[in-house]
Each structure stands twice: as C-alpha cells, then as structure tokens.
Amino acid sequence: MADKQDKPKKSKLKQSEKRAAFWLVAPSILLILIIAIYPVLQSFYFSLFDLRLNDPTKSSVHLSYSINIEEYLNYYPFLVSDLEGEMKQADGTAKNKLATIHENLKQLDSNIREDAGDVYGKVNKMLNNFKTPPADLSLVEITDETAEEFTGTIQHINAQLKALEEKGSLSNPKELTGLASGMTGVIIEPNFIGFSHYANLLQNDRMWASLGNTFVFTIISVFFEFVLGLAVALLINKAFFGRGIIRATVLIPWAIPTAVSAMMWKFLYDGQNGIIAKFFHDIGLIDSMGSLLSTEVGGMFAVILADVWKTTPYIALLLLGGLQIIPKTLYEAAAIDGAGKWKQFITITLPMLKLSILVALLFRTLDAFRVFDLIYVLTGGGPANATETISIYAYQVMFSQLQFGAGSAIAIIVFICVAIISMIFVKLLGSDLLPEGSKK
Numbered sequence: 001m002a003d004k005q006d007k008p009k010k011s012k013l014k015q016s017e018k019r020a021a022f023w024l025v026a027p028s029i030l031l032i033l034i035i036a037i038y039p040v041l042q043s044f045y046f047s048l049f050d051l052r053l054n055d056p057t058k059s060s061v062h063l064s065y066s067i068n069i070e071e072y073l074n075y076y077p078f079l080v081s082d083l084e085g086e087m088k089q090a091d092g093t094a095k096n097k098l099a100t101i102h103e104n105l106k107q108l109d110s111n112i113r114e115d116a117g118d119v120y121g122k123v124n125k126m127l128n129n130f131k132t133p134p135a136d137l138s139l140v141e142i143t144d145e146t147a148e149e150f151t152g153t154i155q156h157i158n159a160q161l162k163a164l165e166e167k168g169s170l171s172n173p174k175e176l177t178g179l180a181s182g183m184t185g186v187i188i189e190p191n192f193i194g195f196s197h198y199a200n201l202l203q204n205d206r207m208w209a210s211l212g213n214t215f216v217f218t219i220i221s222v223f224f225e226f227v228l229g230l231a232v233a234l235l236i237n238k239a240f241f242g243r244g245i246i247r248a249t250v251l252i253p254w255a256i257p258t259a260v261s262a263m264m265w266k267f268l269y270d271g272q273n274g275i276i277a278k279f280f281h282d283i284g285l286i287d288s289m290g291s292l293l294s295t296e297v298g299g300m301f302a303v304i305l306a307d308v309w310k311t312t313p314y315i316a317l318l319l320l321g322g323l324q325i326i327p328k329t330l331y332e333a334a335a336i337d338g339a340g341k342w343k344q345f346i347t348i349t350l351p352m353l354k355l356s357i358l359v360a361l362l363f364r365t366l367d368a369f370r371v372f373d374l375i376y377v378l379t380g381g382g383p384a385n386a387t388e389t390i391s392i393y394a395y396q397v398m399f400s401q402l403q404f405g406a407g408s409a410i411a412i413i414v415f416i417c418v419a420i421i422s423m424i425f426v427k428l429l430g431s432d433l434l435p436e437g438s439k440k
Contacts (some may be wrong), residue, residue, distance in 0.1 A: 051405035065147035070138035094169035197409035210393040229315025254313035262377035296386035322356025
C-alpha cells in the first residue's frame with residue numbers, strides 16, 4: 001500500500017520538476033527566438049519580394065497596388081490645365097482627340113478619388129499650402145482594376161500625344177508629353193515574387209562560384225588549423241620552463257582584431273615591399289612578388305594563410321582544454337605496458353580528445369564558412385572574384401547593388417548551408433553528448 005501511495009507523489013514531483021525546468025529555460029528560449037530565429041524569418045520574408053533600395057517604387061514591401069497621391073497631384077492638375085489650353089487652340093481631329101484624352105483623365109481621377117477617400121483631399125490641401133505630406137499619408141492602396149485601367153490609359157494617352165506632336169498639332173508639346181510621361185511612375189506595383197530569387201540564384205554562376213570558394217577556403221583552412229592547432233596544443237600541454245609565456249605568446253594572433261590582422265597581412269603581401277611576398281619569391285614558391293594578390297591561386301593562398309595564422313591558436317586553446325582533463329595515469333599505465341609515444345597518442349590521446357576535436361571543428365567550420373571581414377579587407381573578393389565567398393557576395397548584392405530582396409535570399413542560402421553543417425556535426429557529436437542511460 002505504501003508503494004502505491006508513493007507513486008502518485010513521485011509522479012507529481014517529476015511533473016513539478018519539469019515545470020520548474022521549463023520556466024528556468026523559457027527566458028533563454030525566448031532570447032534565442034528574438035535574437036536568432038526572428039532575423040532569419042525576417043530575411044526569408046524579404047527574400048520573397050523584389051526589394052530594391054535604389055528604386056523608390058520597390059524600396060518597401062508592397063502586397064497590392066498603390067498610388068503616390070503626392071506625385072500624382074504634382075502632374076495631374078497641370079496636365080489637365082495644359083490640355084484645356086490646347087483644346088482652345090486646336091480644331092478638327094486634334095481637338096476631338098484632346099477632348100477624349102481630357103475625358104479619360106477625368107475618369108481616372110474620379111476612380112482614384114473613390115479609392116483614396118479622404119487622403120486625396122488632405123494631400124491636395126497640403127500641397128496647395130506648400131507643405132510636404134508625410135510618406136505614409138501619400139501612399140494609398142488602390143484596387144487592381146483601378147491600377148490596371150490607369151496604367152493602360154496613361155500608356156494610350158502618351159502614344160496619342162506623341163502622335164499629335166509628330167503631326168505638329170500641339171502648341172506646347174514638350175510640357176504636355178513630359179507631364180503625361182511623369183504620370184507613368186505614380187502607380188506602385190506589388191513586388192511579391194515568391195521564390196523567383198532562389199530560382200535565379202540556382203542558375204547564377206557567380207553564386208555557385210562564391211559558394212565553391214567558400215567551401216575551398218573552409219575545408220583547407222580548417223584542416224591546416226586543426227593539424228597545427230593540435231601540434232601546438234600537445235606542445236604547450238607539456239611541462240617545460242617558460243610554458244606560461246609561450247602559451248600567452250601563442251594566443252597573440254587570435255587576440256588581434258580580424259580587420260587589423262588583414263591589413264597587416266596586406267602589407268606583408270605587397271608586391272613592392274611585402275616581406276612575405278619577397279620570402280615566397282626567393283624560395284621559388286611564386287613567380288613574382290605581386291602574384292599573391294593579383295592571381296586567382298595566389299589570392300586564395302593568401303587569405304587561407306592569413307586565416308590559418310590567426311585562428312590556429314583558437315583551435316589550440318580548445319584542444320588544450322581537452323588535453324588537460326585526460327588522466328595522467330593512463331599514460332603511465334600505457335608506458336608500463338610498453339606502449340611508445342605514438343601508440344599512446346593513437347590509443348589514448350585521440351580517443352579521449354574526440355569530443356574536444358569535434359567541438360573545435362564545429363565552431364571553427366561554422367566560423368570559416370561565414371568568413372567576411374578577413375577577405376573583405378585583404379582582397380575584397382578579388383582578383384576577378386577568385387576569393388569572393390558567399391558572405392561577401394551577399395554583401396555586394398545587398399549593400400553595393402542595393403538589391404535587398406536578392407541579398408536576403410543569399411543570406412537564407414548561407415543559413416541553410418550552416419544549418420546542414422551544424423546537423424552533420426551534431427549527428428557526430430550526439431552519441432558522445434548523450435549520457436549512457438539515454439542511449440538505450
């Protein structure tokens with residue numbers, strides 16, 4: 001009976017512990033959602049639109065047709081007034097055509113007034129008082145029918161006015177055709193394009209080239225950083241005189257800001273006075289001192305070498321932490337059994353260091369795949385885009401070309417690649433991270 005009474009108590013206690021654990025973790029989950037997940041979702045949303053910051057009609061998200069009432073009223077009254085003046089001077093066929101154009105414009109204005117409502121009058125009143133209406137007031141949504149009718153009618157009016165101009169039937173053709181042409185830009189079309197950016201990027205050779213450069217840079221740099229970092233970690237893990245100074249010295253490259261180290265290496269690679277460039281030329285590694293920053297292979301070699309120099313201490317630091325927790329008694333027992341240094345390294349060090357290795361490779365691979373500042377400062381992605389990574393390509397599209405929608409799509413592609421890399425490493429890490437009881 002006592003056992004049966006204890007079971008409900010234990011069950012309630014477990015549920016209480018789960019609730020307490022959830023409320024303890026909830027702030028962290030909320031913080032992750034705000035800082036990490038929301039920007040990704042926002043970027044994905046922007047990638048579905050043709051956003052271009054250098055085009056006023058596409059500088060923001062538009063799900064439906066809109067009209068810029070301020071711009072419309074800067075053209076419409078003057079166009080109507082000029083048409084009325086031309087109608088008084090014209091005769092015959094020209095007068096009839098101008099009257100038809102005038103009537104069509106009046107009909108369009110009536111439709112716009114109906115869709116815009118009170119905003120039309122407010123903006124018109126502000127313009128008459130020489131005031132600038134706020135942007136959110138000037139932009140008004142209109143129906144698809146009104147927008148399509150407006151666009152078609154204005155195109156037809158422009159064609160008719162040009163025909164009249166060619167016949168010499170207009171007394172002031174330049175002003176009239178100029179006002180009519182200005183009316184073509186007042187309608188703002190919806191810029192939702194779905195997955196068109198992704199479809200275009202999958203067929204974009206430059207995107208695939210930048211992705212290839214990213215993988216080449218990541219694989220080669222992480223490989224050499226791991227090998228050298230492991231060697232450095234094994235060295236500074238030994239007890240010797242001045243070990244503390246050596247450890248501090250090894251970490252100096254990692255402590256230098258990336259932009260500063262990139263500028264430093266840029267001077268070292270300089271084709272005129274660069275010490276590293278001269279050294280590589282003297283030993284026959286390169287044909288000329290300028291090859292490092294002016295050739296495709298030299299450019300990639302240059303950025304990889306600079307990255308390996310800077311981040312090898314980071315790998316060494318992570319691996320050193322793993323080496324510190326390996327019991328010394330294991331090596332003593334292996335030595336007694338006759339195992340040499342290499343045998344101890346293979347059978348003890350590497351297996352015991354597996355988790356630290358995978359964690360170090362995970363962090364470094366993700367960081368290398370997202371590399372931007374080092375290459376941007378050192379080569380700018382050149383020469384001829386030979387060192388342009390996917391992050392630099394996203395920057396060029398988004399901020400140099402101001403194609404915010406396409407840039408957001410590239411950012412999502414970067415996120416997907418990083419997520420895939422993370423899942424691969426987590427899959428490898430999973431069996432080591434889970435406690436023994438949970439593996440069953």
